[in-house]
Structure formats: structure tokens, C-alpha cells
Amino acid sequence: MTSGLVFGIAGWSGFFVMALELLGGRILAPNFGNSIFVWGALIAVFMMALAVGYLLGGLWSTRRARVRDLGWLLGLQAVTTLVSVLLSDPVLDWIFEHVEDARYQSFLAATLLFFVPTMVSGMVSPCAVRLLVPRAPLSGRYTGLLFFVSTFGSAAGTILTSFYFVLWFEVNHILYGLSTVSIGLGLLTFGWSDGTAV
Amino acid sequence: MTVYRLAAVLGLATMVLSAPEAMADRDVLHTERSLYQSIVVYEQGGLRCMSFYRRAVRGARQTCMKVANPNDLIFDYTKMMTAALYVVPEPARILVIGLGGGTLPKIFEKLLPDARIDAVEVDRAVISVADRFFGMRAHDRLRVHESDGRVFVKRAIGRGSYDLVVLDAFNQDYIPEHLLTQEFLTEVRQLMKPGSVLAANTYTGSALYAHESATYGAVFGQFYNLRAGSNRVIIARLGGLLSREELQRNADRHEPALRPLGVSKDWLLSRMSTDVDWRRDVRPLTDQYSPSNLLNNHR
Numbered sequence: 001m002t003s004g005l006v007f008g009i010a011g012w013s014g015f016f017v018m019a020l021e022l023l024g025g026r027i028l029a030p031n032f033g034n035s036i037f038v039w040g041a042l043i044a045v046f047m048m049a050l051a052v053g054y055l056l057g058g059l060w061s062t063r064r065a066r067v068r069d070l071g072w073l074l075g076l077q078a079v080t081t082l083v084s085v086l087l088s089d090p091v092l093d094w095i096f097e098h099v100e101d102a103r104y105q106s107f108l109a110a111t112l113l114f115f116v117p118t119m120v121s122g123m124v125s126p127c128a129v130r131l132l133v134p135r136a137p138l139s140g141r142y143t144g145l146l147f148f149v150s151t152f153g154s155a156a157g158t159i160l161t162s163f164y165f166v167l168w169f170e171v172n173h174i175l176y177g178l179s180t181v182s183i184g185l186g187l188l189t190f191g192w193s194d195g196t197a198v
Numbered sequence: 199m200t201v202y203r204l205a206a207v208l209g210l211a212t213m214v215l216s217a218p219e220a221m222a223d224r225d226v227l228h229t230e231r232s233l234y235q236s237i238v239v240y241e242q243g244g245l246r247c248m249s250f251y252r253r254a255v256r257g258a259r260q261t262c263m264k265v266a267n268p269n270d271l272i273f274d275y276t277k278m279m280t281a282a283l284y285v286v287p288e289p290a291r292i293l294v295i296g297l298g299g300g301t302l303p304k305i306f307e308k309l310l311p312d313a314r315i316d317a318v319e320v321d322r323a324v325i326s327v328a329d330r331f332f333g334m335r336a337h338d339r340l341r342v343h344e345s346d347g348r349v350f351v352k353r354a355i356g357r358g359s360y361d362l363v364v365l366d367a368f369n370q371d372y373i374p375e376h377l378l379t380q381e382f383l384t385e386v387r388q389l390m391k392p393g394s395v396l397a398a399n400t401y402t403g404s405a406l407y408a409h410e411s412a413t414y415g416a417v418f419g420q421f422y423n424l425r426a427g428s429n430r431v432i433i434a435r436l437g438g439l440l441s442r443e444e445l446q447r448n449a450d451r452h453e454p455a456l457r458p459l460g461v462s463k464d465w466l467l468s469r470m471s472t473d474v475d476w477r478r479d480v481r482p483l484t485d486q487y488s489p490s491n492l493l494n495n496h497r
Contacts, residue, residue, distance in 0.1 A: 029376035030485045033346025035320055036233045102349060167493075170486035 002067060002192060006128050007149045009070045012185055013124040014153030016077060016178055019161040020121075021046050024114050026171050028106055031092045038106040045110035046118050053122020060123065061130035070131070071189030073124050078179035078186070080117040085175050088113055125150055227331060232323030239331045241265065245272070248299050248327060250369070260369060261299030261332065268333055269308060270460050274426035275399050276301050277461045280309075280452075281424060281470060282362055282397035284463075285435050287448040289313055289361035293354075293389065295347040295377070296367030296399075297324055300334025306362075307340050309455050315340045316360075318350045320367075320374075348376050351385050359391040365398035373401075373490040378410065381485045383417040392437040402430045405496035408476040409483050416482045424469040433470070445470065 024042050025034070032038050060069075091112055099105045125146065132142045165174045227246070228239040235250040247262040264270045271277045279302055283289075290313055294303050297319035306315055317336075319325050322344050328334035336342040343350055347367050363386055367377050376382060386396060396418065400410055402425060410432075414421055418434035425431075440448075449463040456463070483490060 026485075026488075030348065030379075030381060031352070033320070033349045034374055034376055035346050096352065102346075163492075166487075167489040170484075172486060 003132055005067060005189065005192065006070065006131050007146065009074065009185060009189075010124055010128045010146050011149040011153035011156075012181065013074070013077070013121045014150035015157035015160075016182060017046065017050070017118055017121045018154040018157035019165070019174065019178055020081065020114060020117060022158060022161045023166075023171050023174060024110060026166070027088055027113070028092070028109055031096045032102055032106040032109065035102070037103045041103065041107040042110045042114070045107065045115055049115045049118035050122035053119040053124075054126055056119070057123030057126035061127045065127070065130045067131060067192045068189045070124060070127055071186035073120055073127065074182040074186035074189075077117055077120045078182040080120060081175055081179050081182075084113040084117060085172055228327065230323050230327070232321050234321045234323075237323055237327055239327060246331060248324075248332070250371070261301055263299060263301065263332055269304070271301070271305065272460070273429070275429040275431055276305070278424040278426060278429065278431035278466065278469065279364065279366070279397050279399060280305065280456060280461055281422070281431070281466045282364065282395050282433055283309070283452050283456075284445045284448040284466070284470070285422070285433055285440055286362050286393065286395040287451055289395070291358070291360045292316070292362045292364065293360045294318070294364040294366060295350070296365065297328055297334070297342065298366065299332035300328040301332075302364055302366055303340055303342075304332075304334055305459070309452070313339070316343060317341070318343045318345050318347050320344070320346050347374070348382055348385070351382070351389060355385060355388045359394065360389050361391075361394050363389060363394070363396045365396070368399055368401070373406075373494060375483075375488040375490045376485070378413065378490045379483050379485050379488050380413050380416050383413065387417055387436065390436050394436050396432075396434045398432045400430045400432055401494060402428055404494045406490055406493040408478075408480045409490075409493055411474075411476040412478070412480050413482040420472055422470045422472060423475070424466075424471070426469065439472065 021042065024046075025039060028038055028042065057073075092109055095105050095109050095112075099108060128146055129139075129143055132146060133139045134142075161174065169177070224240040224242045226238060226240045228237070230237045238249045238251065240247055240249070244265055245262045246265050248260045250260055262272050264272065271280070289306075289310065292303075292306050292310075292313050292315045294306070294315065294317045297303070297317050300317070303315050303317045306313060317340065319328075319342065325342055325344060329336070334342075347365075365377065365386075367374055383396075390396065398414070401407060407430075411423075414432050414434060418436070420439055421432050421434035422439065423430070423432060445467060449467055453463050481487065
């Protein structure tokens with residue numbers, strides 16, 4: 001039961017990251033265009049943010065392991081994303097005015113707006129592994145399953161966002177919706193009485 | 199999780215780009231894989247064309263010129279673009295966004311010897327192919343800028359205005375979605391002054407038609423809507439459209455120069471419609487809502 005929730009959160013986190021990355025391209029385009037380096041900057045920032053998130057999540061997981069910590073991470077993911085949405089216009093305009101090179105413009109913008117929410121999303125996976133793995137011999141199996149779920153979530157987030165969400169909704173509304181799901185899923189963890197998995 | 203994702207994207211890209219060539223009856227002069235597309239330059243039946251497809255795909259030609267008469271206008275849409283000169287007969291400063299083979303900058307350069315032209319193209323490879331194979335030479339009066347169109351426009355605001363802005367960054371297969379939004383057109387509008395004209399090469403035959411009409415209408419009000427086959431050109435003017443007599447007068451003025459290039463004023467004037475032939479209850483495209491390519495796939 002609890003491991004189902006943990007897998008669900010890991011899958012959702014993967015979904016969230018890819019939706020944010022695709023919409024990030026949309027948010028940067030009005031100021032910096034759609035050139036290849038804009039996407040390069042965006043992807044690089046997401047990779048670095050995930051890398052740092054994996055590292056921090058792993059460190060955090062050695063201290064303690066509670067399902068509700070994942071809930072906190074989802075809440076933080078939602079709040080930092082909403083802050084980025086609200087600040088995006090002034091931040092992008094400031095960078096457009098003050099930075100000359102278009103490559104560094106988009107790199108700086110992607111860093112300021114998307115690094116933190118993506119890093120927080122990256123922290124989910126190692127914490128989830130800590131909650132799921134009962135004993136060392138099974139660690140590979142559970143880690144493999146977790147990677148499967150979270151990467152599958154990423155694929156779903158990519159497809160649904162680029163095929164359907166942008167056709168049905170505005171960019172900001174999609175981000176509000178994603179953040180709402182994160183908060184809802186996060187609140188669910190607080191209802192888990194034992195607070196630990198397995 | 200993301201390494202696999204990247205590998206999948208790269209794998210797909212390789213499959214698409216390495217499709218086998220099937221251009222047996224064409225004389226291929228040049229192929230190049232640029233950052234944005236595969237560029238093929240070929241000659242066939244006296245025409246030299248640039249295509250962004252390696253395979254022969256119907257309607258996928260970007261630009262063509264007659265080898266014997268390089269200035270002749272071949273496509274209906276380029277002919278319809280010249281109708282902009284019926285609305286602003288003597289533009290002193292012209293901005294062309296999207297270069298292709300440079301057909302439009304070359305035409306304006308030829309017809310308007312005093313005009314200063316800025317052409318903007320995001321793909322460096324297209325700029326050099328236009329120069330090498332289509333005689334599109336940059337010089338003092340005709341400057342070519344390597345830039346994203348939207349970024350160029352944003353940077354140009356407050357640095358003088360253009361009398362004519364030409365949007366030719368769209369083709370049947372791909373729309374740069376950030377160049378088809380209300381916000382972008384509002385930025386373009388800031389580069390214009392009363393009497394300035396915008397001419398845009400756009401689409402017919404999909405759900406995009408109505409959305410696009412709503413978008414241009416929201417920024418410019420009434421516009422001339424020219425159609426021929428699957429081609430559509432929108433021509434808008436800041437400060438209201440012209441009377442039929444004024445259009446006729448400007449058309450007469452350009453007729454001696456345009457006629458030899460294959461453009462007839464009767465053909466063009468009869469197409470300068472202001473009728474609304476699209477659904478009015480659709481939302482304009484914005485930076486928040488711009489699924490242009492998806493809409494263009496909905497027939």
C-alpha cells in the first residue's frame with residue numbers, strides 16, 4: 001500500500017519534470033526565441049538540477065525515512081514552480097535588458113526559473129529508494145522498478161503535455177494544475193499513519 | 199531517468215534525418231544538415247529549388263527560382279506578397295523575417311532601389327545557401343541578420359520604424375509558434391508607424407485558419423485576406439485600409455515593373471478581400487496558448 005504511494009509519487013515527479021521542461025521552452029521563447037541554444041540551455045539546466053537533486057536527496061535519505069518527507073518535497077516542488085510562474089515576466093525582461101549574449105540569457109533564465117523546482121523533483125528518487133528497499137539483496141530490483149516508474153512518468157508527462165495539454169490549456173494553467181496535483185499527492189502522505197514504508 | 203529520454207530523442211532524430219533519398223529525376227547541387235533542418239538544393243525542369251526535405255515531398259519546396267530568369271516570381275504566395283506595395287507603394291525601410299532563398303528581399307531590392315532592407319534568418323546555413331545558390335547578396339542597403347525573428351524584433355523596438363514588415367518564417371510543415379501570437383504581433387506593431395504595412399505568408403485548410411485570423415484581427419483590426427490555392431497572405435495596415443481607388447492607383451504604378459515578373463494587377467487586386475470567411479468564436483493565439491502546429495494538423 002505504502003510502496004504503491006511511493007511509486008506513484010516517483011512516477012508523478014518524473015511526469016512533472018518533463019512537463020515543466022517542455023513548458024519552460026514555451027516560457028523562454030517570447031524573450032529568447034526558439035533557437036537550438038535555447039533548448040540546449042534549458043536541457044542542461046534541467047540535467048544539472050536533477051544531478052544536484054539526486055545528490056541532496058541521497059544525503060537527506062541517510063538521516064531519516066518517512067513517506068511524508070516525500071509529501072514535503074512535492075509541496076516544495078509545487079510552491080517553487082508557482083513562484084517561478086509569478087516571477088517569470090520580470091525575471092525574463094530583466095535578463096533581456098541586462099545580458100547581451102543570447103546563449104547566456106537563456107541559460108541564466110532557465111537557471112533562475114527552473115533550477116530549484118527541478119532539483120527538488122530530483123530529490124524524490126533517492127528518498128523513494130530509501131523507503132522502498134527492505135534489504136540489500138533486493139536493492140537492485142526495487143531501484144530498477146523505481147527508475148522504470150519515474151522514467152515512464154517522464155515519458156507520459158512529455159507526450160501528454162506536448163500532444164494535448166498545450167492544445168487544451170494555457171501554459172500557466174497547466175503549471176497551476178500540475179502544482180495542484182503535487183500538493184494533493186503531498187497531502188495524501190500526511191494521512192499515512194505509520195509514516196514509513198514497507 | 200533522463201539519460202534514456204535523451205537517447206530516445208536522438209534515436210528518433212537520426213531515423214527521421216537518414217530517410218533514403220528518392221530524387222532520381224533531380225539534379226542535386228547541394229545537401230547540408232544544418233542546426234534546424236536538412237537543406238537540399240536541386241534543379242529540375244529549369245527551376246532551382248531549396249527544400250528542407252531529403253526526400254521528394256509534394257509541396258515541400260521552400261523556394262524556387264528560374265535559372266534563366268532568376269527574378270520571376272513562381273509561387274502564388276510570393277506574388278501575393280507583392281500586393282503589400284499596393285498598400286504602401288514606396289516603403290523606405292523594410293524588414294523581412296524568414297529568408298529562404300531570399301526571393302522577397304531580392305524583389306524589394308530590385309523594385310525599390312532606395313529602400314533599406316533588413317532580412318532576418320535564424321539558420322546560418324540558409325543564409326549561406328541563399329547567397330551561394332540564389333544570388334541573395336547582402337550589402338549596405340540589404341542587410342542579413344542571423345537571429346531568431348522574435349528576438350530581432352524585440353531588440354529593434356525603439357530604434358526607428360519600418361514602413362513594411364514581411365513575415366515569411368512559416369512553411370506548410372512547421373510553424374515557429376512564438377512568431378504567431380498576439381504578443382509577437384504587438385511587438386511587430388511597435389516597429390511600425392501610421393501607414394506602415396504588415397504582410398504575412400500564412401495558412402489555409404486547417405483549424406489554424408480561424409485562430410490565426412482572430413490573432414491578426416486582435417492586433418491589427420481589419421486586414422486584406424489574399425488566397426490562392428492553399429496559399430494565404432494577410433496584409434494589414436496601421437491606420438486603416440485604403441480605398442479601392444488608392445489600391446488601383448498604387449497597382450498601376452507598380453504594374454510596369456511587376457508584370458514582367460509574372461504578377462498581374464488584376465489577379466492581385468481581385469484577391470484583396472476584406473470578407474470574414476472564418477469562425478469568429480475562436481480564441482486568438484497568445485504566448486500562453488499557441489498550439490499552432492497541432493491546430494494546423496486538424497483539418
